[in-house]
Amino acid sequence: MDFHTTQRNKRKGILGEVHGLGKKILKxxxxxxxxxxxxxxxxxxRRSKLDALSFLKLVLFDPLSTEQPSLEQHCISLEEDRGKRVCKQAVNRRFNDRAVVFIQTLFEHYLQNQFLSKKLSSGFSDRFSSIRLMDSTEFKLPKDLAADFPGFKGAGTESCTQIQFEYDILSGKIIDLSLGDARIADSAYAQPLLVNVQRKDLIIRDLGYSKIDSFKEVESRGAYYISRLNPNITLYERRGKDLVPLSYKTILQRLKGSTKKYLEMPVYLGGDANYEVRLTANRLTPEAVERRLRKKIYRKNKKPETYSYLKEMNLFITNVPKKMLSANEIYGLYRVRWQIxxxxxxxKSVLKIDQVRKMKADRFRCYLLGRLLWVVLNWEICxxxxxxxNQSESILVSFYKCFTIIKQRVRSLEYILLHRKAKLKEWLLTLFDIISRFGIKEHRRGRAAVINLLALNGK
Structure with missing residues (x-):
């Protein structure tokens, strides 16, 4: 079968999905x-030259084709693309609190009506209804925005903002994408979101979300979690009828004295030791320990002795039974978390979401919400x-490459959405041809492939 025949067959296969996606975008x-x-x-x-559609163009498309556009560049863009002559003062006035509400409302509307495609065919699908990954990213802002986006004490961090993100890696559904206060702990932000946890969901989160009350809430909903063990949580083990403290030194000694790769045991968490979990531990190679030290993961702190042991181990806690998930699978699934x-x-690299010039707060909010809307639009396509x-060829798309390819075609997509909506389906099919050839995830040497970690290839 030649190349062109293969591409035509691919197009036929994706046709139904593209039709549904295009219909949803236009709706x-x-x-x-x-x-x-x-x-x-x-x-x-009231009627205005800078109507809703023109304003949306400014915040959704202009920052992608021109990085950090000035008010003058917005004026030029409006005249060239929309035939509207507007002065920069008029554009600046439109960036107000009502504009923020408009863009946020549109973003939330689009997010709530996500197009859900087929799930990835994972070997874990029969055990978990979803595999939910959550994390946050924050970035510095010009200090002039500190009143609206307060940061931390210290040079260069007077103003910061944070984005919280959670998604199901199997279905691609975005569960949460929102702006947060950089000063609020991740665990405090995530706790109210647990009301959305469903039976048989698997929650995988970083240390910042590690909280005993959260684990109990997840378990009470018939769901599961895998988490790194927070070093500030006290551990106990059962010896006979008594519960006695379990030190990290003891865990490391047992690992060193064992011939097995993993140490597994039930432990009890917290000062009152009333919550039992499954602990899995494995010892790192000398090279991995060295990498940790270079990254300064284990800095000097109030418990230097504790960290001298922790730097040599991975410690995970979970409520997933051993018969349901092996220690090796726990380790592999947690490694999937680096996808986020x-x-x-x-x-940050493709959409430049963290590069912010000096501007008023309402204008920045509009730009940032516009970027998040663009994220969701790109995310659905990818x-x-x-x-x-994945289902037809057992391969995965690189979201980095996919976002880059779509960004290169931002002007053609803008023209189609604003002027030639009937061409969207063909645009998506052409994009699929390009991404299926140039947007595939490549296996990096020394790093486990996601397709294997999630058992997406049936192995």
């Missing part, structure tokens, strides 16, 4: 929806292609 980013939400938010009260770090890297290629 929820159509002129009627945009204008209705603009009126509802108070952004449009790659997503943040994509946002997820649809990813699920299809």
């Amino acid at each position: 929820h980013l159509c002129t009627e929806v945009i204008e209705r939400l603009a009126v509802k938010s108070g952004f449009c009260k 770090e790659l997503i943040f890297k994509t946002w 997820s649809v292609f990813n699920a299809y290629l």
Whole structure:
């Protein structure tokens, strides 16, 4: 079978998914929806040259084709693309609190109506209904924004903002994507979101979300979790009828004295030792310990002796029974969590979400919400292609490459959404051709492939 025949067959296979995706995009980013939400938010009260559609173009497309556009560049763009002559003072006035509400309302509307494609065919699908990854990323802002986006004490961190992100890696569904206060702990932010946890969900989160009350809440909902062990949590083990403290020194000694790769045992958490969990531990290689030290993961702190032991081990706690998930699978699934770090890297490297020039707070909020809307739009496209290629060819899409390829075509997509909506389906099919050839995830030497960690290839 030659190359062109293969590509035609791929197109036929993806046709139904592309049709559904294109229909959804046009339904929820159509002129009627945009204008209705603009009126509802108070952004449009009377006729204006800078109407809702033109303003959306400024915050959704201009920052992608021109990095950190000035007000003058917005004016030029409006005249060239929309035939509207507007002065920069008029553009600046439109960046107000009502504009923020409008863009946020549109973003939330689009997020709530996600297009869900087929799930990835994982070997874990029969055990878990979803595998939910959550983390946050924060970045510095110009100090002039400190009143609206307060940061921390110290040079260069007077103003910061944070984005919280949670998604199901199997279905591609975004569970949470929102702006947060950089000063609020991740665990405090995530606790209220546990009301959305469903039976048989698997929650995988970093240390910042580690909290005994959260673990109990997840378990009470018939769901599961895997977490790194917070070093500030006190451990106990049962010896006969008594519960006695379990030190990290003891765990490391047992690992060194064992011929097995993993140490597994039931432990009890917290000062009152009333919550039992499954602990799995494995010892790191000297090279891995050295990498940890170079990254300064274990800095000097109030418990230097504790960290002298922890730097040599991985410690995980979970409520998943041993018969349901082996220690090796726990370790592998937790390693999948670095996918979310790659997503943040994509946002910063491709969308330049962390590069902010001096501007008023409302303008920055509009830009940031516009970027998040763009993230969701890109995410849906990548997820649809990813699920299809995984099922048909046992390969995965690189979201970094996918976002980059779509960004290179931002002007053509802008023109289609604003002027030639009937061409969207063909645009998506052409994009699929390109991504199926140039947007595939490559296996990096020395790093386990996600397709293997999630058992996506049936192995």
